[in-house]
Amino acid sequence: xxxxxxxxxxxxxxxxxxxxxxxxxxxxxxxxxxxxxxxxxxxxxxxxxxxxx
Numbered sequence: 001x002x003x004x005x006x007x008x009x010x011x012x013x014x015x016x017x018x019x020x021x022x023x024x025x026x027x028x029x030x031x032x033x034x035x036x037x038x039x040x041x042x043x044x045x046x047x048x049x050x051x052x053x
Contacts, residue, residue, distance in 0.1 A: 002043055 001024060005013075009031055016027055027033075046052060 002038060 009027075012031060013027055016030065021027070044051075
């Protein structure tokens with residue numbers, strides 16, 4: 001999942017974590033989330049520094 005989180009999401013996300021909720025889906029359902037189409041060619045999957053090379 002490619003995402004950008006507003007600083008305003010910190011408190012609601014922290015509250016969900018404190019309640020034991022770990023699913024992104026649950027957070028997206030509770031926040032004013034929006035889906036924005038992105039061309040897959042415009043992004044890369046990077047999980048560690050070696051993936052940049």
